[in-house]
Amino acid sequence: MLDPIKKIFPTFSSELIQEIESNATINSFDADTVIIRTGQYIKNTVLVISGKIKIYRQDENGGEFFMYYLQPGQACAISMICATKNEKSQIMAKVVEDVELVMVPLPLMDKWMMQHRSWYEFVIDTYRSRFEEVLEVIDSIAFRAMDERLEFYLKRHAEVCRCNELKLSHQEIATELNTSREVISRLLKKMEQRGLVNLYRNNIELLIK
Secondary structure, eight states: OHHHHHHHOTTSOHHHHHHHHHHOEEEEEOTTOEEEOTTOBOOEEEEEEEEEEEEEEEOTTSOEEEEEEEOTTOBOHHHHHHHHTTOBOOSEEEEEEEEEEEEEEHHHHHHHHHHOHHHHHHHHHHHHHHHHHHHHHHHHHHHOOHHHHHHHHHHHHHHHHTSSEEOOOHHHHHHHTTSOHHHHHHHHHHHHHTTSEEEETTEEEEOOO
16 A cells, blocks of 8 residues: 555655554545535545545535545545534535545544644645635636636646546536536537537537646
8 A cells, every 4th residue: 555655645754654554444436436425424534546536515406516626646625624523524525537545534633633744734735725726616606707617617627637638518517517508508619619629429629728
């Protein structure tokens, strides 16, 4: 277990990695698996070794509010906060691409904050990064029209996958932007006419940066 952790989390000290090796477990989950649900208690801090996880809010009617993605080398700040305060989760976490996760037992989190500087800095940086991502989402909703939100959304996906070929259906985009598939299809068609995207079946080629 040591080698992938050293590679994915290069800032972790040798002592911290040894503690992770001794106390944490590695679990794998397939795509489409929901690993955190609204209302459940979180018992572990999750570190991503491989794959991708979508973090979002879900209303009582099943509507989604997309927040951010977790990728290798990252952890979920909101789940960390809920875990340390022994509060119920306010978010959903769904596997988008098959993942391998390091599961760190809750009691160790506070202990490592005091004993390992590299863990303390990782947690603080995680809070900061996720907070900035959530602010970007809020700004896009509060200050942008739907066409601008859609463009922001596509660019963000391209940044996450480091590619221009986005495997997204119109319905998936509509769900995450809390609008209808018809609206998304119409806006994507306009973007295609403007030379900003090429549209294929469940696949969008982004032509802008």
